[in-house]
Amino acid sequence: METSAAKSIFVFVYVLIITLSTLQETNGVLNGETQKMISEANKNGPYLGLVIPNLSEMNPLLQSPSFTSSNLTIDFQGRRFRFGKIDEKDVVLVTTGLGMINAGITTQLLVSLFEVEGIVHYGIAGNANPSLNIGDVTILQYWSHTALWNWQRYGDGPEDELSLEENGDYTREIGYIKFANYATNVTECNLHDNFLNNVWYQPEEVFPIDGTPEERQHAFWVPVDSHYFELSKNLESLELEGCLNSTTCLSETPKVTRVLRGTSASIYLDNAAYRNFLYRKFNVSPVDMESAAVALICFQQRIPFITIRALSDLAGGGSAQSNEAATFISLAANNSVTVVVEFIKNLSANYIISSA
Structure with a gap:
């Protein structure tokens, strides 16, 4: 009986060690x-x-x-x-x-x-x-x-400060792409007439x-x-x-x-x-x-x-x-x-x- 109990404990500990080892690897621990x-x-x-x-x-x-x-x-x-x-x-x-x-x-x-x-x-x-x-x-x-990117809100333009720019989070120094320039009829586009407006690179x-x-x-x-x-x-x-x-x-x-x-x-x-x-x-x-x-x-x-x-x-x-x-x-x-x-x-x- 004692031998059987000892074997059971041994098996339990062995399985526990293997399981914990596997979990460690799974959770990113070597x-x-x-x-x-x-x-x-x-x-x-x-x-x-x-x-x-x-x-x-x-x-x-x-x-x-x-x-x-x-x-x-x-x-x-x-x-x-x-x-x-x-x-x-x-x-x-x-x-x-x-x-x-x-x-x-x-x-x-x-x-x-x-x-x-x-x-x-x-x-x-x-x-x-x-x-x-x-x-x-x-x-x-x-x-x-x-x-x-910092995607500028509709209605704002290059002279308008970006959201959180004053905190140093974002900048206009690198430049932007203006989506209105890529409309199929560019001559009909005004400065801010595309809802996608401008994307500033960060x-x-x-x-x-x-x-x-x-x-x-x-x-x-x-x-x-x-x-x-x-x-x-x-x-x-x-x-x-x-x-x-x-x-x-x-x-x-x-x-x-x-x-x-x-x-x-x-x-x-x-x-x-x-x-x-x-x-x-x-x-x-x-x-x-x-x-x-x-x-x-x-x-x-x-x-x-x-x-x-x-x-x-x-x-x-x-x-x-x-x-x-x-x-x-x-x-x-x-x-x-x-x-x-x-x-x-x-x-x-x-x-x-x-x-x-």
């Missing part, structure tokens, strides 16, 4: 096994973190002969962290999922869990710059988030790790790491793929180009009027849904980063080249991986020289 794996992984760090929107952009890298997997993966909070090497550089790969929130959460998890020396964010993007072409790979100096509130907690700063244009950007000059002569197959090729040979600005929003941009506005207003080239979130996390965490985006379409159409994003998405993804691998090789070589 369980013992996961914590152990992370600690072991960090002994081999620091790593260069590769942050990638989705599997279609990651798979070409996983299949690349330049990537060697360590067969270590760590799953946490719906993310899978893959470890390996690119040209002897220790790397950790993770996909974010779609949009700014997913990209921000994933990047923060990466830098919080692992010893990371820098971030390379890559993938495909739409294009707002008419001087660039599908298949080109862009390397950006600055990123912005253009979907943090900077992000940021809280750097070396700042005072809860004391906000603001950032709109976030610069990439100056050393990484300077190093990327070496990639501009890189040869890229221009054909999907023997019958489907781009009319212009893709190139690597460093450009001044890109912008992100959790909006799939397929509208020529808004694309043209963004280009004229902000002088941006790639438009995507994740890069600014990665940039903002790295900016706040003081972690070097760079973004590499291959252009898969002219956002909103209008080019002579076939312009469905699905047509050239694989070519663009492959070109982005080609540039990322070469960048990491240059980074490794530069590190060896500077350490010598």
Whole structure:
């Protein structure tokens, strides 16, 4: 009887431990096994973190002969962290999922869990710059988030103070889009005759790790790491793929180009009027849904980063080249991986020289 009772107690305690361990992981607390794996992984760090929107952009890298997997993966909070090497550089790969929130959460998890020396964010993007072409790979100096808005009430105009502007919450410094300018018959539109009125673009509130907690700063244009950007000059002569197959090729040979600005929003941009506005207003080239979130996390965490985006379409159409994003998405993804691998090789070589 005592033996049976003891066994029952043992089983109960065992099940309780397993249950609590599972609940801890579910509630965002690292369980013992996961914590152990992370600690072991960090002994081999620091790593260069590769942050990638989705599997279609990651798979070409996983299949690349330049990537060697360590067969270590760590799953946490719906993310899978893959470890390996690119040209002897220790790397950790993770996909974010779609949009700014997913990209921000994933990047923060990466830098919080692992010893990371820098971030390379890559993938495909739409294009707002008419001087660039599908298949080109862009390397950006600055990123912005253009979907943090103050939507002005009907009847107010550019000279009217925004709600809460006097508190420093909002500003008119960056500028606005006036919806009345995009009516089908613009000549019939007066200054404030569109109920949608104006949207004013806003900077992000940021809280750097070396700042005072809860004391906000603001950032709109976030610069990439100056050393990484300077190093990327070496990639501009890189040869890229221009054909999907023997019958489907781009009319212009893709190139690597460093450009001044890109912008992100959790909006799939397929509208020529808004694309043209963004280009004229902000002088941006790639438009995507994740890069600014990665940039903002790295900016706040003081972690070097760079973004590499291959252009898969002219956002909103209008080019002579076939312009469905699905047509050239694989070519663009492959070109982005080609540039990322070469960048990491240059980074490794530069590190060896500077350490010598």
